[in-house]
Amino acid sequence: KQEVTQIPAALSVPEGENLVLNCSFTDSAIYNLQWFRQDPGKGLTSLLLIQSSQREQTSGRLNASLDKSSGRSTLYIAASQPGDSATYLCAVRGGSYNTDKLIFGTGTRLQVFP
């Protein structure tokens, strides 16, 4: 059964710092991996989708990498801002016994203070 873990569960950093959020998964036979952002009391906003054949994806100050063989993905946020404060979720699709359903991690709650 695919399991997705995100470490750390919470992170607090000063504005301007570059930071890395981690996501690991137990079954490397995935189709793709998606990073989301969730603001308190809101739905999820898709940030980046990485296909299994890709190594990384970039959008603005965000860069997500994927190492399928080791079961890891990282989300790199450059020059963090208070507006980046949110919970970040990763989700994987696929795995040996899981077809097209997304399996979510429990998220990293990020606070960026001025």
Add this chain to the structure above:
Amino acid sequence: DAGITQSPRHKVTETGTPVTLRCHQTENHRYMYWYRQDPGHGLRLIHYSYGVKDTDKGEVSDGYSVSRSKTEDFLLTLESATSSQTSVYFCAISGSSRDTQYFGPGTRLTVL
């Protein structure tokens, strides 16, 4: 933002009563999903649909049923609500089974 709405946005109900949540999309996406989000568990898939009248179970489907009679609407029904179904429910859509999923704003359901 993808055109997804959920109704109601908040609901308080009593144990044993039926509850129906509605998800409406304007994107003409084929796939629609219902998730629940609980502290410590993250998001878990309840049911999903891959076309009109085509649905399948997710990870936590017991006590829930769904229907999809039109492309744009996906209904989630709690046949007899229990306190364990107190949660935030999210609807999502995607164009194909492996595409990006777009999420609605959520419905906060409290079962007393």
